[in-house]
Amino acid sequence: MELWFSEYQTKNVKLSFRVTDVIYTKQSEYQYISVFDTEDFGRVLALDDTVMLTTKDEFIYHEMISHIPLLTHGNAAKVLVIGGGDGGTVREILKHPVKEINLVEIDHEVIETSKKYFPAVSCGLSDPRVKIFCEDGIEFVKKHSGYDVIIIDSTDPIGPAVGLFSSQFYKNVFEALNDDGIMVAQTETPILFGDLIKRIYTDMSATFPYTNLYSAVIPTYPGAFWTFTMGSKSINPISQEISDIPFLETKYYSRELHKSYFVLPPFVKDIISK
Ligand code: SAM
Numbered sequence: 001m002e003l004w005f006s007e008y009q010t011k012n013v014k015l016s017f018r019v020t021d022v023i024y025t026k027q028s029e030y031q032y033i034s035v036f037d038t039e040d041f042g043r044v045l046a047l048d049d050t051v052m053l054t055t056k057d058e059f060i061y062h063e064m065i066s067h068i069p070l071l072t073h074g075n076a077a078k079v080l081v082i083g084g085g086d087g088g089t090v091r092e093i094l095k096h097p098v099k100e101i102n103l104v105e106i107d108h109e110v111i112e113t114s115k116k117y118f119p120a121v122s123c124g125l126s127d128p129r130v131k132i133f134c135e136d137g138i139e140f141v142k143k144h145s146g147y148d149v150i151i152i153d154s155t156d157p158i159g160p161a162v163g164l165f166s167s168q169f170y171k172n173v174f175e176a177l178n179d180d181g182i183m184v185a186q187t188e189t190p191i192l193f194g195d196l197i198k199r200i201y202t203d204m205s206a207t208f209p210y211t212n213l214y215s216a217v218i219p220t221y222p223g224a225f226w227t228f229t230m231g232s233k234s235i236n237p238i239s240q241e242i243s244d245i246p247f248l249e250t251k252y253y254s255r256e257l258h259k260s261y262f263v264l265p266p267f268v269k270d271i272i273s274k
Contacts, residue, residue: 005036005044007051009222010192015051017041023117028109030160035117041220045086045118047110047155051220053086058121061186061226062088063253064216068261069149069184069230070096071245072237076148078102080176082137082164084153085110087122093151094124095248101130102144106160108134138163138172145176152185157196165196167203170231174207177233184230187213189223194271197227201272204231212237213272214261216252227268238262 003019021037031047038044042055053061066089070076077099081089085105093101105111111132114122124130133140150173157165173183187200205211208231218226230237238259245255
């Protein structure tokens with residue numbers, strides 16, 4: 001008998017994978033964790049039956065959430081990641097000459113699961129520059145500061161992640177950043193969640209002098225067309241010189257395309273400008 005995993009991307013749309021092997025399941029304090037293998041997308045990590053990553057396409061999300069803010073900043077020494085317990089974002093940040101990365105993941109079970117079942121994703125978590133805090137990121141930013149870049153690698157705005165999408169949180173992130181600091185958050189798909197993107201953009205622009213969306217194609221996320229919203233205190237990402245960007249070993253991010261990631265299709269421009 002065939003076993004299928006389905007994520008309800010909306011009430012009316014499901015993304016399904018035929019499961020070749022169930023590797024691990026656990027109800028943690030915060031969410032239902034599952035790991036399974038598939039034929040075409042490799043190994044999958046799901047939280048509360050929502051796909052967090054597949055080994056086939058995770059590089060797209062992790063490269064884009066990391067390299068765009070870090071290369072825009074150009075000289076980041078201290079970076080904070082909120083969420084991101086799988087370690088994919090940390091792995092990408094470690095391609096830059098940073099001095100310290102703080103990873104604040106509320107659910108230590110996600111970290112343990114990734115270390116055990118996704119070694120190629122979690123490989124950077126044992127680097128001596130990485131300090132892991134198993135805490136709520138919403139509270140953490142109120143108490144810590146001095147960051148050059150803050151990356152919000154969160155689940156969807158449900159449960160413990162709701163506050164990571166609030167205007168007060170963006171204000172606290174602003175305070176936690178150095179004067180030339182940059183934040184970025186994963187901000188869902190404009191195909192299905194335009195209202196949410198508009199609210200995030202409005203809230204972030206009320207706090208940051210420069211707020212810019214950029215996009216990537218992520219086949220296993222709802223709508224496949226994904227956005228990230230970046231808030232910058234003093235660096236304008238649009239006027240950055242491409243020749244200043246160092247070469248990085250990547251599979252999706254390309255420095256030739258760096259500026260073009262910020263060019264939005266008209267329907268996305270409409271969403272944020274209306
Ligand atoms: N790439 C993913 C996506 O968009 O589907 C995000 C992956 S990462 C695993 C998201 C992590 O955010 C989860 O492990 C979750 O436990 C964590 N998280 C949710 N709310 C949080 C909070 N308030 N503070 C810290 N971590 C949080």
